[in-house]
Amino acid sequence: MAELTYREAVAAGIAQEMARDERVVFLGEDIGAAGGVFKATVGLFERFGPRRVRDTPISEQAIIGAAMGAAMTGLRPIAEIMFSDFFGVCWDMIANEIAKTRYMTNGQISLPLVIRTANGAGSRFGAQHSQSVENWAMAIPGLKVVAPSTPADVKALIAAAVRDPDPVIVFEHKSLYAVKGEVPDGETVDTLGSAKVLHPGKDCTIAALALMVPRALEAAARLQSEHGISCEVIDLRSLVPLDTRTLLASVEKTARLYTVEENPRLCGWGAEIASIVAEEGFWNLDAPICRITTPHIPLPAADRLEDATIPSVDRIVETVRRTMD
């Protein structure tokens, strides 16, 4: 067991897969000698060389198109989109081509590729570099979507994404890159579509993703100590596939559900979860499902405004406390 930062765990996951399988190649902007703008790919270029770790021009379409072609011709590419906001220019390739290729070729061509990207707020990067767009990806049939919250998870879920036969989007969180955590030694591979109950509780369920997971855990600790409310915190980890079994079982136990979402409120992933629980877990609910989200606004760059926008520990504590009656 080693203590790694989230960014080191990203590099470790990529390295593990590149070492395991020669077909795994890695491409993106400044990922090579520079080690990535978030320093999440340090050492890969040195270890695997310029043939398998390729810096690209500043053209997201080129990156995605090259990854698609590589996957079509037998490689297992990992593409990096520096900021998830930049998916905006990639969607035709991702949504209309990559996500649909297996279906439109009647299974003759599958695309075992991974698109990694830095998602989310907290770095004062403003409206075009701070968004949480996991719900964009989630809306497209044919894509798998994961968003790990810990170093151990990001390593093992990247490994699972690389080994998956179909396109997987991995949302890493900018504000988690510096977070440290224990990562098991040796080869680790996780399972896509499995949520984790990180903190058992009996009074309510808090479903969270990525940066919202540590905030939900801190809120749960405070709710327990300050208000005697026992919260079960679930790290969803994967939106597609979604581990509804864990979620519904938890709601059956606690009878209350909160989602903590960094994506903007309208059609955020919590809306889908609320819909599922309302449909399949309705007779277990003792209170309305409550979503704690970023409001439906462009993100501000100013630090105080950004902090006020994204769900905070205080907001989670206050919302749960106020509605637990």
Add this chain to the structure above:
Amino acid sequence: MDILMPQLGETVTEGTVTNWYKQIGDAVRADEALFDVETDKVATEIPCPVSGVLAEVLVQAGQTVKVGTRLAVVSTASDANASPAAAPEAARASAREAAHTATPSVAEHPERGAQAFAHSRAHEQDAAARADARAVAQSTDARPDRERKLSPVVRRLLAEHGLDATAIRGSGRDGRVTRDDVQAHLARQEALGVMEATANARSAVPQVTSPLPPGEGPGVREAGAKPGERVVALNNIRRRSGAAMARAWQVVPHVLQAVEADYSRIEQARRAKQAAWQAREGFELTYLPFLAFAVCQALTRYDQLNARLDADTLIVSRRVHLGIAVDLNHDGLIVPVIRDAQDRNVAALAREIRRLALSARSSKLKPDELSQPTYTISNSGVFGTLITAPIVNPPQVAILSTDGVSKRPVVVESPEGDSIAARPVGVLAQTFDHRAVDGAYSAAFLKELKRIVETRAWIEDIV
């Protein structure tokens, strides 16, 4: 003074306290309702025998105890003189009671009202009124479930366990019953050994336990129900009378016999006297009191049907304690008893039947009105049945069904020759225990009964 579990009928050995009308510290007057008891026969209200203050409750609502068990202590004025501790205890209890009902949700969380209703100006204006309403709200809400805010899980749990939300103290906002409240209630019941929640035997309709419209709803259904089905919990009375009926059916060799009787003379009396009777008594004169009278008369001649079977002996009763089966609005069956029915005339029987039926339907029957009858009449006639084969309720040995009366063509014999007339005719069907008597004896009784019904000058029985 100790309050004991009363003997509610000769064969009743235990009762369940279902409700206390008073809390510790409350003053109670003699004959004021103190608590409710439910037995296998009936749910009934028990009045307090003395005036005083309820000092102790030893058996909580939901508990089932043997007859004679101490349930509570009511301290009277003489008790207070004898024991100086009683009054302060009552005073403390009153203080606890007062503190308890002072709506902790408002007292402890003053911010709730403001935050919860601050969405709009209109809501803010409501908030003060709502807070006032909350301040006086009882913590157990007596509104029917449909009008209360019950969450899906609470509705499901209530349905699964046959519970009534009004019986559960709500700890949520505005006294809402939460899931935890229901679970705590269930845990208490389980701790008391009441494994099955008792459905409320007083409700006018069966406890339909599905919160879903029949055949609808998502994946979760209550246990036992398939799509398109709903679950109806059996109430205490039905479950226990059902078990008794099943035993009787297994043990008693039943024989059914029936005669057809011409009700013309009874009908003549009813028609002649109905208006005056209604004006005087305030209710309709039915066939049943006439039949009850005729049964008593016939039983005096054929008294081995007015008896109980005890091992190898038949113990014949000189008196007729006549049971009248009363339907509790399709929510159970109860058999109040007319004591010494043989001494009553038709009018007295009519009044007594009326009184007992009303008492039964409002759970006001007294214990001696539920004691074991010596013979029972089951009256399905109001529904126009042709014939009913009732089940004997041991140790009784026979039961009579009085079925529908309708006009039918009857051959009337006269010296001038036979003719066909339209006469009110009904079937009288008796089931008897073949261990006690034989068919000929039963048939003779029925013949006598028919003779009385058809030939007595009933018109003279009603003033």
